[in-house]
Amino acid sequence: MSDPLAMHPAAPHALPVFVTVPGAGDWLMNVMLGFLILTVISVGVLYLKLHALPEHMAHRGQRVQLQVVGVLALLALFTHNHLFWIAALLLALIEFPDFSTPLNSIAGSLDRMAADERRPGPPASPGGGPQA
16 A cells, blocks of 8 residues: 555445545636636625715716715725615716706896897887898
8 A cells, every 4th residue: 555546444435436546636626716706806896886876876967966976985985884875876866957057048038138228229129030
């Protein structure tokens, strides 16, 4: 029994495939190490994609809404408080009404009316064309 690779007489004769001879590489450990690394990276990517979901949804909205959703998502990421993420998701789903466009239109109309009153000459017609 001087051969180091010879089996001990008390060892079972039908060994599982993952049992290696002394000094040989453990291929099952290498496969499981690769699987573990891929799994951890995949779960991390999935977590970050899911975490960024409210921000991607808020891109179709207004700039202020995107900023508030982004801040809430960052707070959720750094504090691990899920309530911030849920609030960011709900805020990204809600479409805010646009108050600034009508108000800007009214302000522009008032500016034109004030400029027409200051201009010398006949008053402008309601249609904007020359008066008959």
